[in-house]
Amino acid sequence: MCQSGPVxxxxxSGKYRQKKYLCKMNILIIGSGGRESAFAWKIAQxxxxxxxxxxxxxxxxxxxxxxxxxxxxxxxEIADFVLDKQINMxxxxxxxxxxxxxxxxxxxxxxxRHIPVIGPQRQGAQLEGSKDFAKQFMVRHGVPTAASRSxxxxxxxxxxxxxxxxxxxxxxxxxxxxAGKGVLICATxxxxxxxxxxxxxxxxxxxxxxxxxxxxxxxxxxxxxxxxTDGNTYKVLPSAKDYKRIGEGDTGLNTGGMGSVSPxxxxxxxxxxxxxxxxxxxxxxxxxxxxxPYKGFIFIGLMNVEGNPYVxxxxxxMGDPETESVLPRIESDLVDLLQGVAAGDxxxxxxxxxxxxxxxxxxxxxxxPGTYESGKAINNxxxxxxxxxxxxxxxxxxxxxxxxxxRVLAVTALEDTLFEALQQATADAGRIYFEGKYFRKDxxxxxx
Ligand code: AMP
Ligand code: GLY
Numbered sequence: 001m002c003q004s005g006p007v008x009x010x011x012x013s014g015k016y017r018q019k020k021y022l023c024k025m026n027i028l029i030i031g032s033g034g035r036e037s038a039f040a041w042k043i044a045q046x047x048x049x050x051x052x053x054x055x056x057x058x059x060x061x062x063x064x065x066x067x068x069x070x071x072x073x074x075x076x077e078i079a080d081f082v083l084d085k086q087i088n089m090x091x092x093x094x095x096x097x098x099x100x101x102x103x104x105x106x107x108x109x110x111x112x113r114h115i116p117v118i119g120p121q122r123q124g125a126q127l128e129g130s131k132d133f134a135k136q137f138m139v140r141h142g143v144p145t146a147a148s149r150s151x152x153x154x155x156x157x158x159x160x161x162x163x164x165x166x167x168x169x170x171x172x173x174x175x176x177x178x179a180g181k182g183v184l185i186c187a188t189x190x191x192x193x194x195x196x197x198x199x200x201x202x203x204x205x206x207x208x209x210x211x212x213x214x215x216x217x218x219x220x221x222x223x224x225x226x227x228x229t230d231g232n233t234y235k236v237l238p239s240a241k242d243y244k245r246i247g248e249g250d251t252g253l254n255t256g257g258m259g260s261v262s263p264x265x266x267x268x269x270x271x272x273x274x275x276x277x278x279x280x281x282x283x284x285x286x287x288x289x290x291x292x293p294y295k296g297f298i299f300i301g302l303m304n305v306e307g308n309p310y311v312x313x314x315x316x317x318m319g320d321p322e323t324e325s326v327l328p329r330i331e332s333d334l335v336d337l338l339q340g341v342a343a344g345d346x347x348x349x350x351x352x353x354x355x356x357x358x359x360x361x362x363x364x365x366x367x368x369p370g371t372y373e374s375g376k377a378i379n380n381x382x383x384x385x386x387x388x389x390x391x392x393x394x395x396x397x398x399x400x401x402x403x404x405x406x407r408v409l410a411v412t413a414l415e416d417t418l419f420e421a422l423q424q425a426t427a428d429a430g431r432i433y434f435e436g437k438y439f440r441k442d443x444x445x446x447x448x
Contacts (some may be wrong), residue, residue: 004399023339024050026086029065030072030102031093032058034362034392034410035320039091039334041062041388046335053085059401060391072097074202079112082208088344090297092119097178098130100192102238104297116342119296120316124287127298127314131173131182134314141286143279145311147214150175153200163192171215174199176208183218213312220305222312224266224322225272226281227298228337230346234284235337237297238262238329238353240322241447246369248442255369257408259425259443260360261418262325266304266447273383275302275309280410283314295341322412324390325358360412361420361429361443365393366436368406376403376434387413387428403434421448 010281027038027049036225037060044052044064052065055078061067070077073096082090092098101122106112119125126133132150137143151159163170170192172184182205186192192214197210216254225238240262246252267275280299289296299315299322318326329336332351340346365372374393378401381389390412393405409432428441 007250020256023088024052025088025335026341027053027063027163027262027335028068028082028085028087028090029054029057029093030078030090030097031391032056032072033320034059034390035318035323036093037061037064037326037390037392037410038094038324038412039318039417040370041390042334043091045150046333048306048333048339050088053081053087058368058404058430059394060389062396063221072103074102075102078102079109082115083111087115090115090117090336091115091338092305093317095125095128095177095315096160098122098296100317101125103186110160111411116295118338118341120292120294124292124294124296125316127317129177130211131177132211133315135215137286137290138311141282141289143282143286143311144214144309146171146218150213151196151200151426152211152212156197156200159196159200159212159214160193163189163196163388166214167271168218171217172196172199173213173215173325174434175206175211175213176205178205178208180254181205205377207328218303218305218310218312220303220310221266223267223298223302223304223320225267225275225280225300225302226318226322226326227283227300228341228346229284229287229294229296230341230344231294232344233347235346235349235351236280238324238326239264239267239272240319242319242322243440243443246364246440248440250446252361253369255364257319257321258362258364258440260319260321260325261421261444261447262322262329262358264447265418271304271307271309274307279309279311279363317388320392321360321362321407321410324388324412328358328388328412328414329354329356343408350363354397354414356414356416357416357418358412358414359425359444360390360405360410361425362392363409363411363429363432363437363439364407365403365405365434366438368438372406373436374402374404376436377401378408378434379433380431380433383431384411384428385412387425389428389432401444408437418444422448
């Protein structure tokens with residue numbers, strides 16, 4: 001895994017000096033969003049990074065490494081590049097290549113097998129790729145979650161009858177990946193029945209809704225908890241809260257995420273202890289018991305119901321825009337933790353956290369999450385002095401930077417207090433200009 005590098009000595013332990021080799025690695029990050037920008041920003045700071053590449057990256061990731069025009073699920077092109085550039089580690093940002101089996105592809109090829117991939121194999125990625133699989137996993141391992149049942153086309157009549165017995169509102173979830181759109185919260189029985197039919201009979205979400213999970217509606221406050229595991233032990237990374245709705249006051253359509261804060265004030269030690277004992281430990285032990293190898297991040301979407309955590313969803317990657325708030329709070333070397341995942345000695349590694357608060361405000365194209373225009377010139381980025389601007393949907397064009405997606409930039413401030421971080425990130429989001437620009441000015445203010 002390591003290229004040769006200088007030798008250094010760990011701090012004197014008092015008994016003996018342990019010598020380690022500093023691993024200088026060529027690292028490839030797969031993805032192109034704000035999350036991957038944050039990974040690139042952090043990994044570029046590591047003394048253990050030799051060359052950093054991002055495939056395909058965006059106009060911002062080019063500041064931290066070299067962008068490579070390869071799409072995230074083009075495994076053969078990725079493999080050729082990895083061999084050509086002697087990549088020592090591949091970090092997978094989004095879920096799609098994981099669910100499609102990028103890690104399995106590496107393990108199946110004799111010439112790639114030795115190169116660690118951070119992100120689970122296809123089987124583990126089912127925790128995100130199939131809501132029904134995730135539900136069965138949680139039930140099997142006693143992880144608290146909303147009561148549910150799953151139905152397919154041949155059991156539609158039973159599904160409709162089941163709906164009659166349930167309280168409202170009720171949640172319908174397409175089993176497969178549906179670009180974040182596959183969850184419906186239905187306020188009336190009529191709506192729930194017609195949506196269930198639309199999903200199962202009319203393939204409302206394509207193949208993703210061949211199966212539907214009908215789930216009890218939980219009332220509480222959501223937060224995201226992140227775990228890094230080598231499949232044996234784990235580290236609990238900083239938690240974050242994400243703001244999903246497009247409109248201020250959490251109104252309007254769901255988006256990929258309009259902002260985030262870390263830490264989450266209500267996730268105190270008592271609550272996080274419950275999360276660890278009731279959810280994280282049974283999840284890691286459950287994976288082991290089921291014989292599911294897992295090396296990578298687990299993003300646990302939680303509902304805090306009167307002080308008790310329930311799992312809403314598992315994702316098999318980091319969150320976006322949560323990563324943009326989480327990584328700036330990690331003071332120590334992320335690459336060291338990733339090496340621990342690859343080598344299976346994560347328990348020997350440690351990390352240090354900033355006591356500051358991070359706030360991220362996402363700047364989007366007007367019209368998002370519906371239709372929007374791209375190709376707008378982005379100006380005044382240089383006016384931002386006290387926040388980090390992570391690029392998401394951007395591209396380099398004729399020497400300038402243009403919009404190239406719905407979520408365009410993620411502006412992150414790290415300050416002593418939540419209030420200062422929110423003020424700084426919000427003010428800096430306002431300093432950037434492109435035609436049709438929109439951002440929420442109320443991110444995190446509900447937590448003050
Ligand atoms: P997901 O795609 O699983 O993240 O779900 C999208 C959103 O739907 C979540 O972030 C929650 O706000 C909401 N949601 C999902 N499941 C439930 C549930 N059982 N009760 C209440 N809200 C839910
Ligand atoms: N911010 C939510 C997600 O990454 O799925």
